[in-house]
Amino acid sequence: MTLLQTTRGSATATMGSTATRGLDRADVVAAALDLVVREGPGALTMRRLAAELDVGTPTIYWHVGSRDDLVAAIVRTQSERLAERPVEGATAGERVLSAALHIYAGAIEQRAITSLAHETGTASLLLHDLEASLAAELEAAGLTGKACADALRSILVVVTGALVLALHDPSRDPEDYRTEVLWAGSPAPVAADTRAALCADPDIDALTAATLRTVVEGVLP
Numbered sequence: 001m002t003l004l005q006t007t008r009g010s011a012t013a014t015m016g017s018t019a020t021r022g023l024d025r026a027d028v029v030a031a032a033l034d035l036v037v038r039e040g041p042g043a044l045t046m047r048r049l050a051a052e053l054d055v056g057t058p059t060i061y062w063h064v065g066s067r068d069d070l071v072a073a074i075v076r077t078q079s080e081r082l083a084e085r086p087v088e089g090a091t092a093g094e095r096v097l098s099a100a101l102h103i104y105a106g107a108i109e110q111r112a113i114t115s116l117a118h119e120t121g122t123a124s125l126l127l128h129d130l131e132a133s134l135a136a137e138l139e140a141a142g143l144t145g146k147a148c149a150d151a152l153r154s155i156l157v158v159v160t161g162a163l164v165l166a167l168h169d170p171s172r173d174p175e176d177y178r179t180e181v182l183w184a185g186s187p188a189p190v191a192a193d194t195r196a197a198l199c200a201d202p203d204i205d206a207l208t209a210a211t212l213r214t215v216v217e218g219v220l221p
Helices: 003-011 015-021 025-039 046-053 057-064 067-083 092-109 111-120 123-140 145-167 179-184 192-199 204-219
Strands: none
Touching (some): 025 046, 025 057, 057 067, 067 111, 067 123, 092 145, 092 204, 111 123, 111 145, 123 145, 145 204
16 A cells, blocks of 8 residues: 555545635645745645644645645646746847746745755746746747747756856855955956956846846847
């Protein structure tokens, strides 16, 4: 007998009170997503989620299956929410840029869900709907086939690199290896104002938008 079969059998006794409260799979997934957003991926356990919903752990398994199934449902739900964002712009270039920035902003705004997706190998699922929206805008701009795929991937290269920088927590770096410390003491032959600028905190959002704008202009016909 599998764990799921066991937990479903055990859950039968408690389902009466649960059903009375109207708890369903969507409620469980929403509560799990909220838990991850509030406390991070490490907080997501079936026992903790059951406590949040004031039900027995078997009830959680009954509704969502395994933890992997639950994670996929969380990521898919977040993906659907992100896809609701409207693409804006009067020109093809503006609309492609808008769709591209949604991918970056979506990953930044809910960092805990982004971390969960990366930890569990579901990052592609998290951003698929936004990538589909971007592909549609690239096709509307006149790109199809390999040209469209290459353009989309060029944009994703920029977004992925920007996310590495934006999601990095410098406070966790050893003090001697922080960027500003390394540049301040580096023997690299750069001008003083360049060194000072490299020691300062970058505006990743502004740099991302500017770089994406340049890439979009370069890939559109």
